[in-house]
Amino acid sequence: MRLLPRALKFLALFVAFGIASWLAMNLHGGGLWEALAPAVASTADPKHGPSNYDLRQLKVVNEVLKNVRDKYVDPKRVKPKDMLMSSLNYVQRDVAQIIVIHEEPSPTVKVRVDTQEREFRVDNVLGLWDVSARLREIFDFVQENLKGTEVDLREVEYAACNGMLHTLDPHSVLLSPEAYKEMNLSTSGQFGGLGIVISIRDQQLTVINPMPGTPAFRAGVKKYDRITKIGGESTLNMGLNEAVQHLRGAPGTKVTVWIRRDGPDGWQQAKPFELTREVIKVQSVESKSLGDGIGYVRIKQFQANTSKDLDEALQKLKGNGELKGLVLDLRGNPGGLLEQAARVADKFLVGGPIVATVGNPGAGEDREEKVAHPEGTEPNYPIALLINGSSASASEIVAGALKNHDRAIIIGETSFGKGSVQLVFTELPDRAALKLTIAQYLTMPGDISIQGTGVTPDIELDPMTADNQEMDLTVDTGMIKERDLSRSLSNSRIREGQKPQEIVRYNLPESLRRELRERGGDPDEVLGPDFPNKDFPVKFGRDIVARVPHGKRLEQVRAAKQIIDDARRTELQKVSADLQQLGIDWSDAPADVQQAAPGAPPPNVEVKLETDKPGNEVTAGDSMNLKVSVTNKGTVTLHRLAAVTKSDNGLYDNKELVIGKLEPGKTKTASIPLGWCEVEGRKPGSTAPLPKDAPRVCRLPKDTLSRQDGISVKFDESRGRAPAEQTLRVGLKALERPIFAYSYQIADARKGNGDGKVQKGEHLTMYVSVKNVGKGKSFETQANLRNLSGDGLLLHEGRFDISNMQPGEVKKLTFSFDVESALADPEAKVELSIADRDLRENVVEKVRMPIAVPTTLTPASGTMKARAGGATLLESPEPGARTFGRLGAGTAVNVLATTGDLTKVALGDARFGFVKTAELEAGGAPAGAVAFEETMRRFPPSIEVQPVALSVREDKILIKGTATDPDKILDGYVFVGNRKVFYRSNRNGADPKRMTIEAPVPLRPGVNVITVVARENVDTIGRKTLIIRRDGPNGEILASPKGEEDLEGGGGADD
16 A cells, blocks of 8 residues: 555655665665665774774775676766765765865865865776775875764765765665674574564554564563563663664573553553563565455565465465465565565466576676476466555566566556665675675566566556545655666666556545554554455455456456446545535536547636735644635536645645536635644554544644745646646745753762762762753653663663743753663763754763762761852762852852862752862851752754845855854854755864854755754754755746755865
C-alpha cells in the first residue's frame, strides 16, 4: 500500500535537500541497508583521534580509488576532478573549521582551516591517482592545522571518500565499521538475541512484536510491554540502537529484562524476566491462507534464508489442501540479495532466463545470467504479485521476471526503479567497507532495464479517500523514485512509456487511513487477526487468482475484465456515497458528452482562489484554509470538477479541492486546510488509546520557519473541460523561539562522602536550573538525562516536563543517578538535553565526571555570611571546579566543613556548595533554603541577522549579522543547502565575545535554506535558519530543483 508515503509525503518534501542520500541508504540492492549512514566527522574517538591517525596515508581513499578504477560499472561516469571537488565539499560540510573556496574556471582551490589558508591546483587533476596525490597535499595541510581539535581524522577521510562516491551514483557509498557490522546482521537473517521487535513509543522502550518460538515469546513477553531496565541499566532516555546492542549478545548468555505492562491485566511495578539469548532467525517471509485454496505470502526483504523460508511457507499453505492460487506480496520490499531473488523467481518458473547482470567489460565483469530450472517448480496456478513504489531492486527482479515470463499478474503501483547491483568490498582498513555499483541488471527474457522506470503493473491500483480535511481522489505521482535521485544511472535498454492494462481506483475509508497512520503504516501492526482481509489490494488479488484460468498473464488479465469492472464500479459507488455525505455530487457526465479536443479553450467559468487569512499570511502553529470558488457562466454542465495544488512547500502540495457537478449559472466552493492534520493531543506512533471523540485538527507546524511560497491550482473535469490553472502566493511567519540557558551542579548529596567529587558507590544528585532567555515561549519541552556509561551507572530521576516556559522564566530540576562499583571506565558520563519537541529547539551537553580521589573534609559548624562583594559557589574543592552560583552580599549560610582555603556550606534540602573562606565573614541567620543567583553559563551564542526579503529575483544575496556570547565565540559559518559558503575563525578576533558575519550567498531557483552557525565550543552551538525564495526576473514563481543540489563545483566566500 502507498498509504504511509502519501500520508507523510509532506515530510519527504520538507527535507528534499537530503532525500537522495536517505533513499540511497535505504533502497538499494545487495543487502538490507536500512539505518546505515555514511560516516561524518565528529568528536574524536581516542582510538582514532588526531594524535594517532595519519590522514596523509590515504589508506581508505586509495582502496576506494583502486576499486572504482577496477570494478565500477560505467567508467565514463568517473570524472576525477569532480570527485576531488566533491570530496572537499563533503569534508568542509562535516568539519566546522574547514572551508573550500573555488569558482570556475579558476585553476586553483583555496582550503582554509581555522585561520590558516593554502592554495592548491585542481586544473591538472586528470586521473584517479591525481585525486590521490592532491588529497595527500591537502590532507597534510588539514592534519597539521587540526591538531588539538575535537575532529576525528578517520571520519574526515570517510567523508572525503563518500564525497568522491557521490559523483558516481546514489548507491555507491563507504560504510563505517559500525554500519558494515549492522549490515552483516541484516543480510544474514540471524543474530544472537531475545526475539523481540522494539521501538520508542510514548518516549518509552516498547515491545512491538515478540517473535513466535523465541525466548521472549516463550517467557510471555507481549506486544506493547514497556521495557524499563535491561540488566542493571535503566532504559530511561536510552536510544533505540543502544537498546538493541544491550539486548543482543552471544547465544547462551543471560540477560534480565524488567517489564511494565499497561492495561487491566498488567502491572505498574516492573517485573524481571530472565531470558537466555538464542540464535534468532529473522523471518523474511510471512504467509496466511485466504481460504478456498488461495494462499498469501509476503516477502519483506531478500536475505540469506528467504528462499528456504518461502519453501516452508508454501508447504504450510499446502497443508490445508491443494494450492489453487497465490497472492505474492512484495510491497515495501526494499530489495536485498540478488541470489535470493533469483531463487524465489525460479520457484515459479519452469525454465528460461531470470535476470542478467551486465558490468564493465574492461574490468572483467562480463554478462552473467541467472536461469530457472524445472526441478522444484511450483504448479502453474494463477499468481497475483503485489508491488508499490517502495518495491525496489531484488523485489523488482522477481516482479520483472514473473511478468516477462507471463507467469504472474502484476498488481499495484509502478515500482521504485532501481536496476543496479552493488558489491561490498571489505578489504579496507579498520573493518570499513565499500559498497560499489559494479553492474546493472536486466530482467528477462527481453533484456529489459527497469533503471529509473520501474516495473509497470498490469493492473494499477490507487486509493481514494473522501475526507473534507484531506481529500484524496486523484492519482498521486509525486512519490520519489530512483530517477529522482542525484546522479541516477541510465540505460539504453529502458522501456519508456509503458502503461498498465487496467486502472482500478478503490475506496480507502478515512477511518482506516487514520488507523494506518497511527501505527506507522505497517499493516501487520494495524490490522491484527483481520489482516490481510481488510487490505483491498490483497482482497482484489485473491478474487483475481480465484477466478482466472491457468494460462498466460495477459490472457488472465483479459479473463479478469469482469472482476475488474465490478471492483471499479463498486469502489466508485462507495467513494461517491462518501462524497454525497459531504455534499458533493460526483456523478459522471452522460455517455453522449464528448471528450474535449486537445487544445480546446477552457470553459466559460469564473474562478476565485484565496485563503482565509488577511494578506494570505499565516503564523506557524495556526490553521489556514485554501478556498476555490467556481462560477459556471457557460451553458454546459461540468462533471467531477476538481483541482489539485502544486507547491515547493510540502505543507501546501497535493491538496485536493473537489467541486463535483457544476450546472450553468451555479457557483460552488471547495475548501481544504493547509498543513498537517492529526488527532488533537495524539502523537504519531503512540500506543496509548485514542482520546475519545478527540477532534482532528489541521495546522501549520509550530516549528515552520518564515517563508513565502507559491501555490498553483490545476483543474480536472470528467470530459477534459477544465478551467485554466490558477496561482496564489502565500506567506508564513515563524514563531519567536525560546533559547535555553542552564547551569548545573553535581553533588554526592544522597549517599557519599560529601566532597562534591565523584567516587564509585556514590548516589549523586544533579541540580539543574533552566532559563528561557529567548524571545518566544516554549511548548512541549523536556529536560532529559541519558546514561552514556552503560552498566555501572543507574538513572533514577532522568526526565522532567518543563513545557510552556515564558521568556525569562526559570525551572529548577533535580536529577539523580548512582555510580556503581561495576563502572569500568575512569569517568562516568551522562548526556543532558533540553528540548522543545514542537519547535525543535534544543541544547545538548555530554557531561563527563572523572572518578576522583576523595578529599578529606574537616567537620565544622556555625554560621557565616557573604562579604560585601558576594561569594562564588563552587561544585567541589577541586582546582578549576565548576561555578554554579553566587551568594549575594550578606546572605547567611550554615557551615558544614572546611578544607584548605574553602568552606563547605549548606544550601538547604541536603544541597551544599564550596566557598572561598576569604569571601565569608562570621554572622547572619540562615534561611531554610538559601537564596543564591544561578550562574547561567551554558547557552548557545546569540545570532542576529539583518532582515532580508523572503523572496528575491537576484541569484545572490548578502547575509549580514552578528554573533555574541558572554564567554566567547569560537567561529562562525554559513550554509546554503548543504554547501558551506562562509567560514571565519574568531581565534584572533578583535572581540573574543563578538563576531560579525558577512557572506555573499548564491541562490538556486526556488527555495533556498540558509543556515548561519556560531560556536562557543564543540558542544555549544547557535543556529539561525532563513528560507529565501528566488523568483524569476519578472517575479514569476520558479520551481525548486527536484533532486539535491549540485554543490561540488562551487566555492565559499573569500573572507
